[in-house]
Amino acid sequence: MAQAEEIQKEFARWLREVHIHGGAPSLRQLEARTVEAGYAVSKSSLSNMLNGVRFPTWKQTEAFVKATNADGETAKETARRWREAALLLKEQSSLRETEEEPSTADVDVLVQELALARAGLLPSRPQSQPVKTALYVGAVLLVLAGAGVVWWNAGHPLLDLEGPGQVQSSPDKAADEKNHESPDRSADKATPSPSPSPSLSPSLSPSLSPSLSPSLSPSLSLSLSPSIDKPAKPKPQHKLLSELTPESSGDLNTGEARIGGHDYPDSLWDGCGLADGVSVTDYSLASEYNRFTTTVGIKGEDGAVGTFGLRADGKEIGSWTATRDRVKKIDVDVTGVERLTLTTVDRQGDPLYCTVDHFIWGDPTLTTKG
Structure with missing residues (x-):
């Protein structure tokens, strides 16, 4: 196992040289590139590659070479070193036999792409399929919305009402009808009818009144009432501790770590410490969170024991011990806490002889109030 780690670290040293030669872009810049x-590699994976924590796949290595804008010779040398390291790791059963290796044609294509990119001739990457699908769905929804508006106007014409059951006629139309009214009709109009005509009331009033009342009033009531009277309850928000800047730190690192048989991609870890095997790290929480959760474990010699501690504004919350084979889950209340302090102690207590290589805080997470 020690030889496998040395192989990984040797390849990581070469990647750091490529990184520096490419202008040493930040992890965030590398991730974006x-x-x-065309093959996204997270910041934590990039950190593991550069620090030799985990041997990268060829796809990750190829994307890294492109992100550093390396030249063709550097790409060929990287591929050669990757093949040699992968072969040695497979011999030690530290790498899956199914791990895909780059062919000569793959490396030639990579060299050509790098040459085009350095010359500024590489075409922009086309939109991904999810983006195309989202645009298509958006266009379809717009068309359906427009069709709905047309259907509504066709089935529910807007009417101006003079009174119950009467349709208002335009002034020009009324004047035209008056000018062309026949004498007989005028006479009939002047003579009162023995009984009032109920034709308007049964024919128009029932048809208009029900159509407006059920179609408009209930729909408005149902659509507005839930959003005004019952606002949605805010959901709890989560924030990784690695996203905060520590106020003090010794040998603090961030990235992926494996403890207890599980991978934690956004972990924090530190070494034995420089004073009595103790390491202390402070974070400002500004009373914005109410819970802190993490899984802690160690890497070190057989029989090594590490102690993890938490303090809130200087007061101890608790302490937990872990070994190479036993991890501990931590879930504590940090409501109103201004400053959270993480401490680690090697049970050996001798800074010149530490039994714990790394104290690992697996995916430490802060949760806001919901």
């Missing part, structure tokens, strides 16, 4: 290159 790998997305543009």
Whole structure:
């Protein structure tokens, strides 16, 4: 196992040289560039690659080479070193036999792409299928919305009402009818009818009144009432501790770590410490969170024991011990806490001889109030 780690670290040293030669872009910049290159590699994975924590796949290595804007010779040398390291790791059963290796044609294509990119001739990456699908769905929804408006206007014409059961006629039309009214009709109009005509009331009033009342009033009531009277309850928000900047730190690192048989991609870890095997790290919470959760474990010699501690504004919350084979889950209340302090102690207590290589806080997460 020690030889496998040395192989990984040797390849990581070469990747750091490529990184420096490419202008030493930040992990955030590298992550964005790998997305543009067509194969996204997270910041934590990039950190693991550069620090030799985990041997990268060829796809990750290829995306890294593109992100550093390396030249063709550097790409060929990287592929050669990757093949040699992968072969040695497979011999030690530290790498899956199914791990895909780059062919000569793959490397030639990579060299050509790098040459085009350095010359500024590489075409922009086309939109991904999810983006195309989202645009298509949006266009379909717009068309359906427009069709709905047309259907509504066709089935529910807007009417101006003079009174119950009467349709208002335009002034020009009324004047025209008056000018062309026949004498007989005028005479009939002047003579009162023995009984009032109920034709308007049964024919228009029942048809208009029900159509307006059920179609408009209930729909408005149902659509507005829930949004005004019952606002949605805010959901709890989560924030990784690795996203905060520590106020003090010794040998703090961030990235992916494996403890207890599980991978934690956004972990924090530190070494034995420089004073009595103790490491202390402070974070400002500004009373914005109410819970802190993490899984803790160690890497080190057989029989090594590490102690993890938490303090809230200087007061101890608790302490937990972990070994190479036993991890501990932590879930504590941090409501109103201004400053959270993480401490680790090697049971050996001797800074010159530490039995714990790394104290690992697996995916430490802060939760806001819901």
